[in-house]
Amino acid sequence: MSEMDELPSLLLIDDDETFTHVLARAMTRRGFAVSVAHDAVQAMSMATANPPEYAVLDLKMPGDSGLTLIRQLKALDEETRIVVLTGYASIATAVEAVKLGATYYLAKPADADEILQALERKEADDTIPLAANPLSVDRMEWEHIQRVLKEHDGNVSATARSLNMHRRTLQRKLNKHPTRQ
Numbered sequence: 001m002s003e004m005d006e007l008p009s010l011l012l013i014d015d016d017e018t019f020t021h022v023l024a025r026a027m028t029r030r031g032f033a034v035s036v037a038h039d040a041v042q043a044m045s046m047a048t049a050n051p052p053e054y055a056v057l058d059l060k061m062p063g064d065s066g067l068t069l070i071r072q073l074k075a076l077d078e079e080t081r082i083v084v085l086t087g088y089a090s091i092a093t094a095v096e097a098v099k100l101g102a103t104y105y106l107a108k109p110a111d112a113d114e115i116l117q118a119l120e121r122k123e124a125d126d127t128i129p130l131a132a133n134p135l136s137v138d139r140m141e142w143e144h145i146q147r148v149l150k151e152h153d154g155n156v157s158a159t160a161r162s163l164n165m166h167r168r169t170l171q172r173k174l175n176k177h178p179t180r181q
Contacts, residue, residue, distance in 0.1 A: 007033040010119075011052035013043040013069065014085070015061045023056070026112035040064035044072055051077040054119050059086035059093060067096055074101040083118045085110055145173060 010032040014020045017038060024034045035052070037043035040063050047055075055073055059066040066084055073080050084097040087108040094105040104118035145163065152158040156174070160167040 007031060008054060009050065009052040010034045010054040010056065011037065011043060011047060011073075012056050013037045013040070013061070013066070014056075014058040015039060016058070023112060023115070027115070030112065030116055040066075040069050040072075043069060047073055047076055052080055055080055055082045056085055056115055056119070057082065059084055059097070067093070067100060070097060070100040070102050081119055081121070083115060085115065142173075145170070149174075 008031070010027055012020050012024055012027070012034060013036075014023075015038050020036045020038070024036050027034050032054070035046055035050075037046055039061055043055075043057070052073075057066045057069055057073075066086070070082055070084070073082060078101075082102045084094075084102045084105045085108060086093070086105075097105050103121050106114060106118055110118075145159070148162050149156070149159045152162060156170060157167055160170040163170065
């Protein structure tokens, strides 16, 4: 048995190759045998061959979302500790991720030490204080609209339909300057 076999296994799943490269190095230095996947299909192939003890996954990737992947990883090994790491943080997706079996949910940017602390948790901790400077509701709305607009290649009508919002209302919101955090 090699030394790598004795280290806890960690599967990093994120479509950002630079981010996964940096995080993989940091987590290797912290004592993990790290594997990296850049989409759900690749991740499930790797996890099926060798179910990881730990997984850090991005919520939004090409193909299946990270939420779908949580269920699949838990089906392989109920004991896998999963941390969802995303730039699209919301209360709804955090609740859904935990219901599906994620141990913890972190908003990007998160450093390796924060991720390590989240991985060490056996279950969610509701005593953790909220961030000192959480985004305002107006700012979160602005950022959400911008993401959806980008997903629709700048098409205001398609964005309005996707947001279930009148096109003129969306145009008024887009003409306002973004609110400060």
